[in-house]
Amino acid sequence: MSNVPNELKYSKSHEWIKQNNDHELVIGITDHAQTLLGDLVYVELPEVGQTVEQGDESGVVESVKAASDVYSPVSGEIIAVNEELEQQPELVNSDPFGKGWLFKIKPNNLDELTTLLTAQDYQAHIE
Amino acid sequence: MLIFNESSPKRHAKSQIPATLPEVTGIPQNLRRQTAPRLPEVSELQAVRHFTRLSQLNFSIDTQFYPLGSCTMKYNPRGVHALASLENFLQHHPLTPDEHSQGFLQCLYELQEILKAVTGMQGISLAPMAGAQGEFAGVAMIRAYHQARGDHERDEILVPDAAHGTNPASAVMCGYKVHEIKTGKDGDVDIDALKQALGPKTAGIMLTNPSTLGVFERRILEIADLVHKAGGLLYYDGANLNAILGKVRPGDMGFDVMHMNLHKTFATPHGGGGPGAGPVATNERLLPYLPVPIVGKNKDGYYWQGNVDCPQTIGRLSAFMGNAGILLRAHLYARMLGRKGLPRVSCYATLNANYLLARLQEVGYTAAFPKRRASHEFILTLKQEAQDYGITANDVAKRLLDFGIHAPTMYFPLLVPECLLIEPTETESKQQLDAFIDAMQAIRHEMQTNPDQLRTAPHTLPVTRLDDVKAARELDVIYNFAD
Amino acid sequence: MPFIPHTDADVKTMLDAIGVNKIADLFDEIPPELFIDELTSVPSGLNEMELTQLIRKRAKHNKIPTCFIGAGAYEHHIPAAVWQTASRGEFMTAYTPYQAEASQGSLQLIYEFQTMMAELTGMDVANASLYDGATALAEAVLMAVRCNRKSKSKKILMPLSVHPHYRHATHNIVHTQGIELIEVPFDQTQGIINLDALTQYANDDITALVIAQPNFFGNLEHVDELTQWAHEHNILVVSVVNPTSLGLLKPPGLWGKSGADIVCGEGQPLGIPLACGGPYFGFMSCQQQYIRQMPGRIVGRTHDANGKEGFTLTLQAREQHIRRGKAKSNICTNQGLLVTAATIYLSLMGPQGLERVAAHAHANLQQLIAKVTALPDVEILFKAANFHEAVLRFKHPVKDIIKQLGKAGILAGYPLTEYYPELGECLLVCTTETKTDADLEHYVSALAQCLQKHNVNNATECVRSD
Incomplete structure (x- = not known):
């Protein structure tokens, strides 16, 4: 059973979204996703300042045998990326909801959050 | 030990290098190299011994059986290699005028004719240097065809989900979007999904037949009809041509363009990863777009055709004539087999595959498509074994290496869980197949009695399982001379 | 059956194990209308001896004149x-x-x-x-x-x-x-x-x-x-x-x-x-x-x-x-x-070998340039420094030069007339370390002879048209 924290929102493509405040969302990939991929060896992140639409490809997570795109769950501007992942992609495996976060977005439209899944919905989605 | 560790300063293979270093007067100092490259400095014997020893760490067709699905690892006849290595071929410069190149050109011309006969197509270009480049050429021809007709809306290539990864990659290189088509439960393309996907955006579809699932696409004529009615063209991936060689032809199935992998079907050696050759064949419709050069024939003999003779060509895709020496080998192989030998290839490749499939099921393995006839290859799924014993397809593949048998293709196609794709080829004897079955039976026994023996296999090779994660995280791709 | 090892007994055992009567039964999922008859346009098979006889003869039609063409493919000594x-x-x-x-x-x-x-x-x-x-x-x-x-x-x-x-x-x-x-x-x-x-x-x-x-x-x-x-x-x-x-x-x-x-x-x-x-x-x-x-x-x-x-x-x-x-x-x-x-x-060349091969190729080109530009109506087209190739410009059609030198057993060079017609009658010539002094001499004398013949012919034509 993979961990699906209750306080987060989720996308069907296995990103999690944490709302720090109205101007800052943190994005990562779920425990379920990192388990499927296996040991990550590389994380490609978007550039700070880049604007993205909901559903845009905004990064890649790579293991030895697979590579998977990361989709932006909302529209907005990238305001930070987790630079530690450049040297330590394994943080995504060891702490997907904490030190393994990928990037932060300043959202254009908070209403988009309502299109995302709750923890319960996501749990059902991956079963 | 690396060759660099065997070096000593100023040692060299004396009989191989010019005796003197002439003074270089014509090159300005600022364009000159100031420090010598750190290449190996070894004697001839050291080099020969080092690389001979390295060779002995390899599996190869000459030493092992390769039941490697989708790769057609058959015997590479030595006579073919010897004849392609005649001085007059080896020392011949590619830009030599045609009148001095008639021997080579004649061989290539004959190969074009033989390939037309076995594909049922009207035109051949031998230029593409591997299967993937053949795919690129074929899709580029489809693109050129639509553009010549002013049909600019078609921007999508359909590819079954079971396709080889090069198919979508080649379509994207040609500037197309890729639309995946699902496979039905019986291994054939899901016709309803195909119908839904077809439309005014469809430029074409890329299919392998028999498919990568090891079964013949039974409704191929219907598929061809549907695609053509939608205004699209059909591309045939020749990866599995060994299954039908000399019996049925892509041209008759309704395909418009295709490539062949001569390093599979026509027995040229794989060389540890290449070279290959991926000629393209086409029907009347795409004839003008074939890549150049092509070998032509007129009253004076054989000659190279280029852009002038083929004004609508998609152009050249290499500096000279593709992988010329591989083409020559394929020609020599085809001449040895001849009109009767070519169809026997598919007969016996199919016999060997179906025999293995029947016997491995007897031993307890599960076929992915038990109700289907195997083509020249078939898929086992180890889903049940994974559940019952915690053994993966990878474990079985690695353990086979200890039995002196190369691993089958694993985890491809992606849609069959824990799969092994097995292709014996026609050149393997019944004894060899039986030895493989015995090994698979022994491995099955080990799953129940000593599963750790499988999980940690191989045990008898120069190395055990390698740490791929370390290799990717701590990249070490060139030797650090400071070490 | 070249390269197929099956005996009749093997085939029978295998067909029995599969549960079919003949090999053709294994193709029963293929629509029957797709099967073809014999590959009539393909020649009959040859064994290795026959193929060797055929191909040895054919290889002789592939000439290997002394090569002064480079243009992306270079003749070097291969240990x-x-x-x-x-x-x-x-x-x-x-x-x-x-x-x-x-x-x-x-x-x-x-x-x-x-x-x-x-x-x-x-x-x-x-x-x-x-x-x-x-x-x-x-x-x-x-x-x-x-x-x-x-x-x-x-x-x-x-x-x-x-x-x-x-x-x-x-x-x-x-x-x-x-x-x-x-x-x-x-x-x-x-x-x-x-x-x-x-x-x-x-x-x-x-x-x-x-x-x-x-x-x-x-x-x-x-x-x-x-x-x-x-x-x-x-x-x-x-x-x-x-x-x-x-x-x-x-x-x-x-x-x-x-x-x-x-x-x-x-x-x-x-x-x-x-x-x-x-x-x-x-x-x-x-x-x-x-x-x-x-x-x-x-x-x-x-x-x-x-x-x-x-x-x-x-x-x-x-x-x-x-x-x-x-x-x-x-x-x-x-x-x-x-x-x-x-x-x-x-590994066999090492740093010294590679340097010497390159230096010899370069030196041979300098020698060749010096010799051919001493001939009348031959010039080196560009002034920049070269490695082991150079462009020579002639007053005569390079087509004829290639043909004449071909008869003397020499590949004279790669003509630039197709891709660079604006440069005139030019040949790209190459020397590697494989060219001996005698090879260079042969090239120069054959070229001299060709140009001389051409001049005579031209002169005769001029006389006639007078």
């Missing part, structure tokens, strides 16, 4: 040990080294090859090969577009002094992805890129500049200035080099202040026979920061489960078998066996 070792079945008939444990020989060899190419080109990392020099350039252009994040234009400066076949192949491969190759003219006197021709692009968004060293004409470009200019304008430098020349010439990694970004080229000069045009191999190396954008296979060193050193393919998530439509390239099969030969060749 016997190179192919006797590379042709061992364990190298030649091995599959791609996906099963690392069963392929340590090929994998270690590729690691050594990558190291040698990185050393020769002065770059950080190298891949395991591409098809040939022309496709390596196409891949390098695609790679430059991925690497240059400051540029959005997908515009590449492609000098006309780059091999025409390389330019054409590159265009044919990259144009479908919206990449534009902008032709840059060369200086008509020097035969190299003139920095002034580039300045008009100083304010444009340009992705990369291609620099061939030596260029197609055998001339040496001012690589430091060109690289410097490109980098000052956020343009990446893609360099195309002849690996033999790097025994003498400054490696691209040291061009300008920061070196070229991507290096590629044709590996054929490194122990690969001319062989009518292939198989050869393309090579590619680059700066460390771009390694994930590099196409093709890469081998890395790691440890096995017992801590023993070993080699494996790495960064495979870039490749088509994992990344499918999003792969960096569609390349799968590469030129493994040629890389095997090249690695052995470079």
Whole structure:
């Protein structure tokens, strides 16, 4: 059973979204996703300042045998990326909801959050 | 030990290098190299011994059986290699005028004719240097065809989900979007999904037949009809041509363009990863777009055709004539087999595959498509074994290496869980197949009695399982001379 | 049945095990209307003896005159040990080294090859090969577009002094992805890129500049200035080099202040026979920061489960078998066996051998130029320094010269009339270390004779028309 924290929102493509405040969302990939991929060896992140639409490809997570795109769950501007992942992609495996976060977005439209899944919905989605 | 560790300063293979270093007067100092490259400095014997020893760490067709699905690892006849290595071929410069190149050109011309006969197509270009480049050429021809007709809306290539990864990659290189088509439960393309996907955006579809699932696409004529009615063209991936060689032809199935992998079907050696050759064949419709050069024939003999003779060509895709020496080998192989030998290839490749499939099921393995006839290859799924014993397809593949048998293709196609794709080829004897079955039976026994023996296999090779994660995280791709 | 080992008894046992009566029954899922009759247009099979007799005869129609053509494929001495070792079945008939444990020989060899190419080109990392020099350039252009994040234009400066076949192949491969190759003219006197021709692009968004060293004409470009200019304008430098020349010439990694970004080229000069045009191999190396954008296979060193050193393919998530439509390239099969030969060749040559081979090739060209330009009506077209090729201009049609020298058993050179008609009657001639003083003498005397004959003929015609 993979961990699906209750306080987060989720996308069907296995990103999690944490709302720090109205101007800052943190994005990562779920425990379920990192388990499927296996040991990550590389994380490609978007550039700070880049604007993205909901559903845009905004990064890649790579293991030895697979590579998977990361989709932006909302529209907005990238305001930070987790630079530690450049040297330590394994943080995504060891702490997907904490030190393994990928990037932060300043959202254009908070209403988009309502299109995302709750923890319960996501749990059902991956079963 | 690396060759660099065997070096000593100023040692060299004396009989191989010019005796003197002439003074270089014509090159300005600022364009000159100031420090010598750190290449190996070894004697001839050291080099020969080092690389001979390295060779002995390899599996190869000459030493092992390769039941490697989708790769057609058959015997590479030595006579073919010897004849392609005649001085007059080896020392011949590619830009030599045609009148001095008639021997080579004649061989290539004959190969074009033989390939037309076995594909049922009207035109051949031998230029593409591997299967993937053949795919690129074929899709580029489809693109050129639509553009010549002013049909600019078609921007999508359909590819079954079971396709080889090069198919979508080649379509994207040609500037197309890729639309995946699902496979039905019986291994054939899901016709309803195909119908839904077809439309005014469809430029074409890329299919392998028999498919990568090891079964013949039974409704191929219907598929061809549907695609053509939608205004699209059909591309045939020749990866599995060994299954039908000399019996049925892509041209008759309704395909418009295709490539062949001569390093599979026509027995040229794989060389540890290449070279290959991926000629393209086409029907009347795409004839003008074939890549150049092509070998032509007129009253004076054989000659190279280029852009002038083929004004609508998609152009050249290499500096000279593709992988010329591989083409020559394929020609020599085809001449040895001849009109009767070519169809026997598919007969016996199919016999060997179906025999293995029947016997491995007897031993307890599960076929992915038990109700289907195997083509020249078939898929086992180890889903049940994974559940019952915690053994993966990878474990079985690695353990086979200890039995002196190369691993089958694993985890491809992606849609069959824990799969092994097995292709014996026609050149393997019944004894060899039986030895493989015995090994698979022994491995099955080990799953129940000593599963750790499988999980940690191989045990008898120069190395055990390698740490791929370390290799990717701590990249070490060139030797650090400071070490 | 060539190469099929089955006895009748085997076939019967096997059919019984399957539960069918005859082999044809195994094809019962194929629509019956698709089956063909005999392949009547294919000749009957030959055994090895018959084939040998036929092909030996045919090979004689493939002449091997003394070769003064280069133009991208070069005749060099190849030590016997190179192919006797590379042709061992364990190298030649091995599959791609996906099963690392069963392929340590090929994998270690590729690691050594990558190291040698990185050393020769002065770059950080190298891949395991591409098809040939022309496709390596196409891949390098695609790679430059991925690497240059400051540029959005997908515009590449492609000098006309780059091999025409390389330019054409590159265009044919990259144009479908919206990449534009902008032709840059060369200086008509020097035969190299003139920095002034580039300045008009100083304010444009340009992705990369291609620099061939030596260029197609055998001339040496001012690589430091060109690289410097490109980098000052956020343009990446893609360099195309002849690996033999790097025994003498400054490696691209040291061009300008920061070196070229991507290096590629044709590996054929490194122990690969001319062989009518292939198989050869393309090579590619680059700066460390771009390694994930590099196409093709890469081998890395790691440890096995017992801590023993070993080699494996790495960064495979870039490749088509994992990344499918999003792969960096569609390349799968590469030129493994040629890389095997090249690695052995470079080990036998060593730094001294490569330098001497390059120096002899260069010295032979200087000698040839001195001799032929002493003849009337022959001039060297360009003033720039050369490596081992040069353009000669004649007053007579080069077609006739090629024909006449062909009769004397000489390949006179590669005519430039098709791709560079504006240059007049020109031949690109090449000498490598294989050319003896007698060969050079033979070339000069045959040429002198040809020109003399031509002059006499012309003179006779003039007399007649008078």
